[in-house]
Amino acid sequence: MAGEAQPDCLFCKIVTGDVPATIVRETETTVAFRDINPQAPTHVLVIPKAHYPDAASLAAAEPTLAADVLREAGAVAADEKADGTGYRVVFNTGAGAGQTVFHAHAHVLGGRGLEWPPG
Numbered sequence: 001m002a003g004e005a006q007p008d009c010l011f012c013k014i015v016t017g018d019v020p021a022t023i024v025r026e027t028e029t030t031v032a033f034r035d036i037n038p039q040a041p042t043h044v045l046v047i048p049k050a051h052y053p054d055a056a057s058l059a060a061a062e063p064t065l066a067a068d069v070l071r072e073a074g075a076v077a078a079d080e081k082a083d084g085t086g087y088r089v090v091f092n093t094g095a096g097a098g099q100t101v102f103h104a105h106a107h108v109l110g111g112r113g114l115e116w117p118p119g
């Protein structure tokens with residue numbers, strides 16, 4: 001069924017606590033935790049607790065949950081004081097774009113200058 005936890009999914013295991021993570025925020029529907037390989041002073045991943053393989057499938061199935069993820073991304077940036085200087089929210093989608101974990105997640109990056117276009 002759509003949104004069900006997947007036994008082999010790393011981020012589903014972070015949701016259940018089977019894989020440890022440095023959690024910075026949690027709501028009824030989302031978890032935000034620090035990326036294990038940070039690319040900026042602030043690098044936090046915001047995920048829905050429900051499993052969807054990417055942002056588009058999440059938004060199509062549960063638009064309210066997709067909005068929860070976006071709202072939490074903004075809240076993380078505010079918590080980290082990255083909202084004043086600017087920050088980036090990224091959803092890598094597909095292996096060709098660098099997606100390696102197929103559980104929808106927003107990268108929240110900030111705390112340094114961010115170039116455009118990204119590589």
Ligand code: 5GP
Pocket residue numbers: 010019021022033034035036037038045091092098099100101102
């Ligand atoms: P993607 O490449 O799919 O857009 O992003 C996956 C992110 O998950 C990467 O930035 C990677 O560093 C991070 N990541 C991979 N494994 C773990 C883990 O076990 N714990 C945490 N906190 N982050 C992870």
Ligand code: ZN
Pocket residue numbers: 005006009010011012013050051052102103
């Ligand atoms: Zn998952």
